[in-house]
Amino acid sequence: MRLALALAALTLLSACEGGGDPVESALRDTAAANHSAVTRETASAEPSHGTGHTAVSAGDQAFKASEAAMHERMMAASGGTIDEAYIAKMVEHHRGAVAMADVALAQSRDPEIRRMAQTVKDAQTREIAEMQAWRPTGQ
Structure with missing residues (x-):
């Protein structure tokens, strides 16, 4: 969560310097960062015997x-x-x-x-x- 907020703040600052709508740009970048994090978490889930399902805890x-x-x-x-x-x-x-x-x-x-x-x-x-x-x- 802190990482996402920090990324959003940095994106907002950089968008202000480069023109364009800084809020829209920050939202877009934060959404991309969140999507990447979810994709990494999903990919790292341990598959169970090649079935594509995660292992039962x-x-x-x-x-x-x-x-x-x-x-x-x-x-x-x-x-x-x-x-x-x-x-x-x-x-x-x-x-x-x-x-x-x-x-x-x-x-x-x-x-x-x-x-x-x-x-x-x-x-x-x-x-x-x-x-x-x-x-x-x-x-």
Whole structure:
């Protein structure tokens, strides 16, 4: 960010000396510098076995199974009405959040992350019980 600002300031000063619209010139040069930086970052991303995809980080890998299970269970959850379908899908969504919190609790050593994960686990567990206890109006 500082580099981009410095480049913009230098460009603005040089544009003033050479004529033309200095603001437009500075914007053009800053955009070019930003594009170059993004291109360099993208090019330096480590490809995974020649597939063109970036490698999966250890952090992402830790959550891969719980995310996949949550999405699969959410897709399979259903109900006869919008209300019942909502409850069924949200229960699975919350179970996924609990599973991800369990991963963080098992693997993170950061006290703040562990605190947040426990808070999520407690809240989502309570909400699962609340949703499971829900019954359609009139029953």
